[in-house]
Amino acid sequence: MARRQEDQVDGRANCRLDAAALPLHQLSLFCALLIAATLRLSVLTHDVRFHPDEALYATYARRMARYGDLLLSDAPLDKPPLGLLVNALSFSALGEHEFTARLPAAFFSLLGVAASYRLARRLLSQRAALIVLAILTLSPFDLAFSGSAFHDPLLTLCCLLCALLISYERPFLAGIFAACAIATKQSALQFLPIYLLIGAMALNKLRWRNLLRFSAPILTVSLALVAWNAARAAPVDFWTLGVINPGALRLIRSDEVLPRLARWLSLYSESVGFAPLLLIGAYGVWRAFKAASLAAASILLSACGLLGTLLAYWLLAFPLYDRYLLPLVPLTAFVIGYGMAAWRRLAIVAALMLMLPFTLRTVGNAHSIGIQSEFYRGVDQLAAHINALDGAPLVYDHWLSWELRYYLGDSPRAQLVWYPSAEWLARDVCHLPTPSYFAAPEAAAWRWLAVLNAVGARLQPIARTPLVLYQITCEQP
Structure with missing residues (x-):
């Protein structure tokens, strides 16, 4: 795979940087990240009670923080401990409150926005990267989970950093973040291959020594997880419960086909809020089919990852949990950003403005995505x-x-x-x-x-x- 020149884009999307344009680009980047941080802080400060799963994770994290109970031997854990440890550290440092349980997710979400921009800048173009940054800044889905105690923002960030470091041929650091993803949720095993392939597109060639460097942290953390699981001596280990609890061991029944399709599409549309914007992603895939470049190959891989994951969620009996879609939001931003990069600036701004009502709705009701917070x-x-x-x-x-x-x-x-x-x-x-x-x-x-x-x-x-x-x-x- 040939390395693409960093600022290459095609057609009207060609937007070469010169010394005069650079300050404007840096100002745009700073303003977008400032808006992203402000929106996430606004969501974080909402007075909203815990969702049941948030409450469960916070209860376990409180035990870790207060009593040093790192094994949780009597708890029916169905996931690895890293996310719980992060919440426990937040409790220990800042006190045991809803705010401190949710603070790490806001931090991870903001870092994820920045990492997505840098990965898009590496693989696509500066113009597309700025659009990706704007989409993720305004994404109702990403915003909603930045104000939660769920561990999916950490998983998403680890996948993004793994892909980014792979693209810069930093295999050991990439392996560390891949290991962190696995230590956060087992679903990392379904998302890491997608992100790894996307990041690897920027490499000149694959080297065996880099593969060994990448694998070393993963092997180390995997052995640590095995030892931790053995020390817990729980009646059922977390890997087994992680497979059983989601219930995705069967194909869906015929009477589930249409309701599940409608529900997943409804949840997925919240990645951009205004559902018709997803059609721009289809246009981006069509553009990629006609091109022969690193950017096009990255978009096609992103589209395959999106389609494959959505089909698995639909046709296997996965629970209809909105948070399962969070790692797909950056990939969605990539394909939409690539499609919009060929547009004129005014059209891009107009399309992004269509997201604003949904962004503001989420800022007004932090748990508006698939969570009925009023029930609690x-x-x-x-x-x-x-x-x-x-x-x-x-x-x-x-x-x-x-x-x-x-x-x-x-x-x-x-x-x-x-x-x-x-x-x-x-x-x-x-x-x-x-x-x-x-x-x-x-x-x-x-x-x-x-x-x-x-x-x-x-x-x-x-x-x-x-x-x-x-x-x-x-x-x-």
Whole structure:
């Protein structure tokens, strides 16, 4: 693969830099990164309660930070520990708050924007790289997860840095970030090959010694993960749970085909907010088919990675989790940026302006992408009411276990008991110790109340936050 000259672009996209243009380019880069940082800080400061998975990760990280429990032997972990360790370090350094749990993701997201720009500058052109930078700065998807405690921003950053360092023939450093990606989430194994191939497009030739340098950190970290997993001595190791929990071990059923397709396309469109902009990516792929250059080959690889991953998510029974798409957002920006690079400047600005309403919506509601944050509103107040109860109350729950376990604190007096259905709880409710309580979202509790009333249990609301805490009393036969 021949190395491309750094500023080569084709057609009207040819935009050579000279000494006079350089300050304007640097100013544009600085302003874009400043806007990216401002938007991510705005999202980070939202007063939003944890999503259940965020609460679970934060609970584990708190144990690591407070007690040095790095093994979490009794926890059903389904992922490697690096993301949890990062959250634990944030807790130790800055205190245990929602803000500090989410702060690392904002930092990783901003670094990811910068790394995406540099990778696009290396593989495509300066013009395309600036467009990629603008797209990721405004991306509702990237913004939403920059204000979360999920580990996907760290995974995405590691993949980007791995590709970037490979493109500059820095195999050992690239191997370190590849190892960090694997130590963050097992899904790194599906994204790293895509990013590695894209980064390798910039190399003159592949050298065996570089392959060894790249592999050394990965092997070292893999052995460390094996040792950590063995030391945990958990009943089921995290690799096995990581395969079982997503449920992607089967093809989807015929009745799932259209609903899953619609859902994934709806979530994927949030990468740019204004869904028709994705058609520009198709135009970019068409341009790449007609060209014979490093940039074109990189775009075709990005498109293949996008299409292959989306097909796997659709046709295999992966959960419909929006965060699974986050590592695809930079690739989407690459193909759209390449397509837009052939346009006139005014057309590029107009297209980017179409993203603004969706960007502002996300800034106004940080968890607007696939997460119903209003469902968990008031869970911290509910936990405070439970902690104020006398004695060691028994609290039954179906919806809020992971969130309550975080907000109740490390050593709650209350005992949380999860039940899978109203019928199961009705069978036991009047035969278990008292006092007992039932925590539920008010809109979802009516069926449970009816079933429990039918067996003689009476539920009196004693706190609304707007989640409801009911006190249970049973009629004597």
